[in-house]
Amino acid sequence: xxxxxxxxxxxxxxMLGPGELVSLVVESTFFGKFILLVLxxxxxxxxxxxxxxxxxxxRIRAGHAAFWEKCESWLDGRARRADLENWCxxxxxxxxxxxxxxxxxxxxxxxxxxxxxxxxxxxxxxxERYLILLSTTVTISPFLGLLGTVWGIMSSFWGxxxxxxxxxxxxxxxxxxxxxxxxxxxxxxIPAVIFYNMIxxxxxxxxxxMDRLRTVLEEEAGGGSGAAHAAGRDHxxxxxxxxxxxx
Numbered sequence: 001x002x003x004x005x006x007x008x009x010x011x012x013x014x015m016l017g018p019g020e021l022v023s024l025v026v027e028s029t030f031f032g033k034f035i036l037l038v039l040x041x042x043x044x045x046x047x048x049x050x051x052x053x054x055x056x057x058x059r060i061r062a063g064h065a066a067f068w069e070k071c072e073s074w075l076d077g078r079a080r081r082a083d084l085e086n087w088c089x090x091x092x093x094x095x096x097x098x099x100x101x102x103x104x105x106x107x108x109x110x111x112x113x114x115x116x117x118x119x120x121x122x123x124x125x126x127x128e129r130y131l132i133l134l135s136t137t138v139t140i141s142p143f144l145g146l147l148g149t150v151w152g153i154m155s156s157f158w159g160x161x162x163x164x165x166x167x168x169x170x171x172x173x174x175x176x177x178x179x180x181x182x183x184x185x186x187x188x189x190i191p192a193v194i195f196y197n198m199i200x201x202x203x204x205x206x207x208x209x210m211d212r213l214r215t216v217l218e219e220e221a222g223g224g225s226g227a228a229h230a231a232g233r234d235h236x237x238x239x240x241x242x243x244x245x246x247x
Contacts, residue, residue: 028177029155035148035181042137043188049130050195056127057202063094064209071096075216095123095206099213109218116214120207127203134199137192145185152178 028036070087073079085104088097102115156175 028180029151031151032148032177032181035144035151036184039141039144039181039184039188042133042141043191045133046137046188046192046195049133050191050199052130053127053195053199053202057199057206060094060206061202063091064096064206067091067094067096071213071216075220095119095127095210096213098123099210099217103217107221109222112217112221113214116210116217120210120214123210124203124207127206131196131199134192134196138189138196141185141189141192143185145182145189148181148185149178152176152181 067088070079070084074081074084085100088094088100091097092101099116099119102119103112106112106115152175155177
């Protein structure tokens, strides 16, 4: 009986247009409306966080590409460290620039390492701000949809018991309400998990670049500068091509 009711409700929902779906939401129970409202809020917050982080990370990636050009000019002896530091002070929204500014004037490797790690922690923490909203949406949205599904099926059985009938007119509204909450839960969770994975990947790339720059600064402090040192050092300078992904 339950499988027949669900199949009937699915067919009923498939025949509805946008106007009928809106009417169905309006006519749903208070509990169903509450679940849909919560899912809507979670979905809107997920999109807002994603758009904000995408813009921030895109700006950082573009700025870091320009930074590595300036950094290579300094490492190859075509520019002074002071020129690089002045450029970095003019771009305080770039994590790599903040690493250079924080280590300005330091000549000891341990001091450079501590300062670089401190900046890396702060920058990573700043970039990860509000990601809890995405992870929360990913975690609870499917369960909210499932809760609405169970509630809708319970409403259908209650209607069947009250009307002493199992025809489509009695069970379809409750089943349709159940399916709508399921769809809403998945619609909120699926984009959120994609957004979360993309943003975490981009933040990891920024963290890798800060680690690379710390290594560069430590090498320069430990081995000096100049053409001889440039010929002997490793060439871990710019991001590799796969690190230049655009969000």
